[in-house]
Amino acid sequence: MDKMQQPIPTHPPTLGQYLFDSLKAEGITEVFGVPGDYNFSLLDTLEQYDGIRFINARNELGAGYATDGYGRLRGLSAFITTFGVGEMSACNPIAGANSEYVPLIHIVGAPKSMDQQAHKLAHHSLLDGDFDVFRQVSTHLCAYTAIVTPENAEQEISAAIRIAKQKRKPVYLMVAMDLVTKPIVQRGIPEVTKVTTYKPALEAAIQHITRLLNGTNNVVLLSDMLSLRYGLRDSVHQLASNFNVPAASLMMGKSSFDEQHPNYIGVYGGSLGSEQVRTIVESADYVIAIGMIWNDTNSAKETAMLHRLRLIDIQPEFVRVGESMYEQVMAADLVAALNTCGWTQSGALPQVSFPYDELSGEPEKPIRAASYYPRFQRMLKDKDIVVVETGTFGYGMSQVRLPAGAEYISQQGWQSIGYATPAAFGACISEPDRRVLLFTGEGSLQVTVQEISTMLDNGCRPILFILNNSGYTIEKYLNIKTSNQQYNEIPNWHYTQLAEAFGGKAFTVEVRTNQELDEAISAAEQAQTSQLCMIEMIVTDSMDAPDYLIRLRKHLEEQERLKE
Secondary structure: OOOOOOOOOOOOOOOHHHHHHHHHHHHOOOEEEOHHHHHHHHHHHHHOOOOOOEOOOOOOHHHHHHHHHHHHOOOOOEEEEEEOHHHHOOHHHHHHHOOOOEEEEEEEEEEHHHHHHHHOOOOOOOOOOOOOOOHHHHHHOOOOOEEEEEOHHHHHHOOOOOOOHHOOOEEEEEEEEEOOOOOOOOOOOOOOOOOOOOOHHHHHHHHHHHHHHHOOOOOEEEEHHHHHHHOOHHHHHHHHHHOOOOEEOHHHHHOOOOOOOEEEEEOOOOHOOOOHHOOOOOOOOEEEEEOOOOOOOOOOOOOOOHHHHHHEEEEEEEEEEEOEEEEEEOHHHHHHHHHHHOOOOOOOOOOOOOOOOOOOOOOOOEEEEEHHHHHHHHOOOOOEEEEEEHHHHHHOOOOOOOOOOOOEEEEEOOOOOHHHHHHHHHHHHOOOOEEEEEEHHHHHHHOHHHHHHHHHHHHOOOOEEEEOOOOOHHHHHHOHHHHHHHHHHOOOOHHHHHHHHOOOOOOEEEOEEHHHHHHHHHHHHHHHHHHHOEEEEEEEOOOOOHHHHHHHHHHHHHHHHHHH
């Protein structure tokens, strides 16, 4: 009689292997970070791991912003820093990810577990024996924090990933360096009850909404950032088509609605944006807002007027119809139900013009905002990834009409200068087969310029537009009380020589006129197939700005006069 075949015993993975297995299962193929002695065991494990590669940034600020840009496109991302000095440098991008609902996993390599238990005075600490202080800082910046050990690895890593995805927020995992190579204790992952729609609340909300809709023929749809973060874009497109209503986006939600969709009318920006869009939105009987965040950016400094009683406010897990609140109603379920409710608006959609549809500026004239934004709009292609710095470009590019399938990455909530350059790097790593265009000011670039080196080192081929307008023009516009502020001036770098300084090669050119810009764009589009491209736009008038920003300054000046 043959002996029964005995199962081959399997050994549990190490903590590090299990961590990276969990990330790989979520579709993460790159992890960003900066090496430090407390994360060596994590990086050594990752270096031998198949399926995820480590992307070494120049500093933690850049690594964090690159992780943010990657996460916006992939839906989840991760980066590794060292204890203390590394993780504190990453606080800014972590806070930005929290503010802007970007799910990412911050992994911190920490001192040996025995040294922590003995409260030794270790480097990279506050030299007081407290090894939990930095995690406590992160509790204010992250949706979840945990100290991971072999005994709790299955539970804590799965919980962190689940919460990051559910809340679209950053999470924090700290691992002592000596535990990374220890096998985990396999106890199984406890089942977690998924938050689902409460059907009676959904039915009541649908009844309320359809009752309102049946009494009107003047409805507008607004799409914002949370619509984008929660993957509602396609169903919102369908809703606009089924309802036959005009659709606008808010500033922070740009690209949450396809801007080539026949129902799209533009960005709603109160009195600062398009007057046509403002009239359509504010004259509507009802506004259906999906994923809206009502902050000072989206409200255009409170010049946007959305009346609460005429607002159907669809949030990820609840909906407010006028003054009535319906809780535990998932946005995806509500939008799906509205798509089948059968209501449609009669009549033709309103016809609008977009701010930069027409080219302007004679070829020999100096470049100005009025002439270069239409040229940007004309050069964009379907499925481009457009990364825009906060500041002057942030206001102007918000009014550029994007091509079909384009992604727009900009930090309009947190608004930390220097964000866009490393975020563009993260976008290049996330989507290597798509064209990435970066629009940044020279002041912002000086904050995180090192990540151009990282782009070159990784063979990235974005097109960089550097607006050199002699200082922090955005700050000059926002400060209405004084002029000629010395603190808003910055040193003038030789930007086109940066690639050489970083040991790489790139297509570079300086432009001063409209014709030079046209020629540079044409040349860059050819060169971009093989190398990074850098176009420095030299503007002589430091107060040249897009119309949106000009109107914002006038509004601030008027508000200041009213205080007198």
